[in-house]
Amino acid sequence: xxxxxxxxxxxxxxxxxxxxxxxxxxxxxxxxxxxxxxxxxxxxxxxxxxxxxxxxxxxxxxxxxxxxxxxxxxxxxxxxxxxxxxxxxxxxxxxxxxxxxxxxxxxxxxxxxxxxxxxxxxxxxxxxxxxxxxxxxxxxxxxxxxxxxxxxxxxxxxxxxxxxxxxxxxxxxxxxxxxxxxxxxxxxxxxxxxxxxxxxxxxxxxxxxxxxxxxxxxxxxxxxxxxxxxxxxxxxxxxxxxxxxxxxxxxxxxxxxxxxxxxxxxxxxxxxxxxxxxxxxxxxxxxxxxxxxxxxxxxxxxxxxxxxxxxxxxxxxxxxxxxxxxxxxxxxxxxxxxxxx
Amino acid sequence: xxxxxxxxxxxxxxxxxxxxxxxxxxxxxxxxxxxxxxxxxxxxxxxxxxxxxxxxxxxxxxxxxxxxxxxxxxxxxxxxxxxxxxxxxxxxxxxxxx
Numbered sequence: 001x002x003x004x005x006x007x008x009x010x011x012x013x014x015x016x017x018x019x020x021x022x023x024x025x026x027x028x029x030x031x032x033x034x035x036x037x038x039x040x041x042x043x044x045x046x047x048x049x050x051x052x053x054x055x056x057x058x059x060x061x062x063x064x065x066x067x068x069x070x071x072x073x074x075x076x077x078x079x080x081x082x083x084x085x086x087x088x089x090x091x092x093x094x095x096x097x098x099x100x101x102x103x104x105x106x107x108x109x110x111x112x113x114x115x116x117x118x119x120x121x122x123x124x125x126x127x128x129x130x131x132x133x134x135x136x137x138x139x140x141x142x143x144x145x146x147x148x149x150x151x152x153x154x155x156x157x158x159x160x161x162x163x164x165x166x167x168x169x170x171x172x173x174x175x176x177x178x179x180x181x182x183x184x185x186x187x188x189x190x191x192x193x194x195x196x197x198x199x200x201x202x203x204x205x206x207x208x209x210x211x212x213x214x215x216x217x218x219x220x221x222x223x224x225x226x227x228x229x230x231x232x233x234x235x236x237x238x239x240x241x242x243x244x245x246x247x248x249x250x251x252x253x254x255x256x257x258x259x260x261x262x263x264x265x266x267x268x269x270x271x272x273x274x275x276x277x278x279x280x281x282x283x284x285x286x287x288x289x290x291x292x293x294x295x296x297x298x299x300x301x302x303x304x305x306x307x308x309x310x311x312x313x314x315x316x317x318x319x320x321x322x323x324x325x326x327x328x329x330x331x332x333x334x335x336x337x338x339x340x341x
Numbered sequence: 342x343x344x345x346x347x348x349x350x351x352x353x354x355x356x357x358x359x360x361x362x363x364x365x366x367x368x369x370x371x372x373x374x375x376x377x378x379x380x381x382x383x384x385x386x387x388x389x390x391x392x393x394x395x396x397x398x399x400x401x402x403x404x405x406x407x408x409x410x411x412x413x414x415x416x417x418x419x420x421x422x423x424x425x426x427x428x429x430x431x432x433x434x435x436x437x438x439x
Contacts, residue, residue, distance in 0.1 A: 055400075059405075059431075061378070061393045061405075062380060062382055062384065062393075063384065065384075068380055068382075070378075072376075072397075072403055075374060076397055076400070079374040080372075080374070110346050111378045112376055113348045113353050113356045114376075114377075116346065116348060117348070203345065260342050260343045264343070268383045269383060271383070292343055297381065297383070298346065299343065300344065300345050300346045301344070302343065302344075302345060
């Protein structure tokens with residue numbers, strides 16, 4: 001992974017401030033040379049020799065199924081970039097249009113073996129306009145998916161809303177995506193060392209990225225209250241077809257083979273609805289933690305470090321998507337418990 | 342058990358093989374982009390794994406075809422004949438059920 005070129009996908013609805021953040025990345029003195037792929041030139045104010053324009057081209061590999069859709073323009077542009085002189089750039093930023101669905105963008109980097117061997121998707125960073133995001137979430141499928149796919153969210157234009165409104169917006173974002181940290185910003189000013197080099201899709205870093213991941217959810221035994229709590233999480237008016245998140249938990253150790261088969265089946269059959277998932281699983285008779293993540297139907301998992309002696313062993317899974325029936329999924333998950341083996 | 346997104350080396354070699362055959366069969370330049378991916382298909386009647394190949398003859402023209410077997414099992418004879426090139430062109434808004 002260390003030798004791969006990191007790719008940051010910048011997404012966000014029209015007018016959210018993506019280009020402002022991109023200009024900051026390109027102009028700041030961080031010593032890195034970026035190649036930039038944009039779908040619309042917008043107002044990039046930087047004279048930069050490695051900006052490549054490409055027209056969004058969806059490549060549906062399988063009957064229009066979103067799980068098997070990649071971005072043809074990215075494949076061509078990335079292959080061309082990687083064919084350049086080695087060392088011409090250190091990292092890549094892809095700025096999508098405001099109406100782009102980030103799913104096919106992310107999938108492109110995992111489905112194409114050539115790209116996967118040369119580059120690593122570092123993060124999907126979503127820029128959000130604090131003033132208008134509530135309206136966008138109500139009327140735009142793309143706006144919801146951009147939040148759902150985010151590894152981190154830059155909550156921009158915070159000066160345009162009151163402190164209470166800002167809290168409500170954060171709660172709404174957390175109801176969709178409880179995993180992505182939120183950076184509040186004015187004119188997209190965020191510390192770039194927090195935004196870049198995140199390793200958002202690196203299975204080995206899943207837990208270190210979200211230290212609260214194993215904090216039981218609100219209402220569960222052992223839950224501790226902090227600023228990340230999403231009580232009354234703004235989900236009052238969420239409909240089934242809206243993107244939302246659910247969390248499953250268990251204090252009972254799982255059967256590794258059963259839970260692997262269930263996750264494989266679940267992502268295969270429900271891939272269009274399950275946009276992203278992550279989880280840590282306590283496996284019976286194994287000292288290591290089983291971790292997994294998925295992007296639609298693409299699923300990966302592996303055993304990670306050992307549980308520490310002072311660490312409560314416990315499983316937690318988070319699914320982000322549509323039509324997610326928490327009780328049904330919890331029952332399916334519990335059917336994988338080792339006691340049923 | 343679950344595995345990593347990382348492809349085994351054997352599969353990468355299979356991909357490179359199919360890329361080379363596709364370039365030869367359709368007379369593509371050495372630097373033409375050829376996309377090869379092994380896709381798990383959940384649709385009824387589909388084989389569990391199939392190989393999808395896409396290539397571009399210019400910026401706006403994508404061609405694609407499928408071989409209904411894993412990439413490791415694809416042989417040179419599975420690549421469509423060169424004279425089919427135009428028929429493999431992706432149509433706007435058309436689904437790839439080829």
